[in-house]
Amino acid sequence: MKVLIIEDEAPAARRLQLLLKDVDSSLEIIATTDSIISSVQWLNTNPAPDLIFMDIQLADGLSFEIFSRTTIQAPVIFTTAYDEYSLQAFKANGIDYLLKPVEISALAESIQKLNTLKEQFTRQTERKNLESLLKTLRPEQPTYKSRFLVKIGDRLIFIPSTEIAYFMAEEKIVLIITMDNKKYIADHSLDELEPMMNPKDFFRLNRQFLAHIQSIKNINQYFNGKLKLTLQPSPVQEVLVSRERASTFKRWLDV
The missing domain is CATH 2.40.50.1020 (LytTr DNA-binding domain)
Incomplete structure (x- = not known):
């Protein structure tokens, strides 16, 4: 899973990377950005990651601004020192909301939540694809007037x-x-x-x-x-x- 970290505090970004490796060694941190401007630029010029960790309060404003400047096609786990933005977070691709300092147990639960959602989505997609295939192979019989x-x-x-x-x-x-x-x-x-x-x-x-x-x-x-x-x-x-x-x-x- 390819992960983008958006965090303006370097120590917090490094700590999050170490925690992620402890939770799941297969996670790949592909980039770290530290502002709204740099995040928008990165998202506009790179393939979408599988997951974004996004600090809400960045040096140049609230990270929610990123959503109005570019299209984000990945699930987001928000991190912040305050809990006043939780509602906005879940309206903006948010699958979880972690308070700083991030605890490894809470981080592990967030990753598990993401994996569960992905499995459910995959099963739903596969079921819809199967239903579509069955309809193609076995089209519904028309109903005639009796x-x-x-x-x-x-x-x-x-x-x-x-x-x-x-x-x-x-x-x-x-x-x-x-x-x-x-x-x-x-x-x-x-x-x-x-x-x-x-x-x-x-x-x-x-x-x-x-x-x-x-x-x-x-x-x-x-x-x-x-x-x-x-x-x-x-x-x-x-x-x-x-x-x-x-x-x-x-x-x-x-x-």
């Missing part, structure tokens, strides 16, 4: 999608035609209904019909590459599938 609420006089009833033979556009309304040839007014256009219905069961035959596969009783070749269908219940008008839609329709039937 029933429709329709009004008959003063009554409301629901029609299961499994009982619908087809939807038929007639002038400015769309009718729901059930397998037993009952008719209800739908509250949606065919364009709105098409993505609502399970494409394994329903197919948009043309501008007028969105039909359930069970309603298709006969298919005949028609002139110009079109297909002529017989639906049950039988509508008054002819039901044609255009030449452009015919191949897609055949593939849908053959799944």
Whole structure:
């Protein structure tokens, strides 16, 4: 772990370095700065450290000023001889707040706290990455409409999608035609209904019909590459599938 120390008192900086080595010999002190100006300059010209120890009261002002002059991308453990700045410290990347003179036990607890937070963050990140991967490999199944609420006089009833033979556009309304040839007014256009219905069961035959596969009783070749269908219940008008839609329709039937 690479550590930056921001401390304007040289003896305090040296003592902190010795304590850190005692707590964790793998810690690497990569730099020590002693003012707001030198700290901002260092942070702007070097890769972000893994951890910053920051004295609050520096020779040229409070170290909180550093946060307004540059972007700090590392967790911060604040050190100070006074406890009046604790709230500000925790608002500014602070994971802990140590009073001077820093005790080795308190320092060890701060490092342990940092390691625990990093482990938790890593696990959360790994879990999110795994969840994202699972969604990619196993995308969520779309939800299709299973029933429709329709009004008959003063009554409301629901029609299961499994009982619908087809939807038929007639002038400015769309009718729901059930397998037993009952008719209800739908509250949606065919364009709105098409993505609502399970494409394994329903197919948009043309501008007028969105039909359930069970309603298709006969298919005949028609002139110009079109297909002529017989639906049950039988509508008054002819039901044609255009030449452009015919191949897609055949593939849908053959799944």
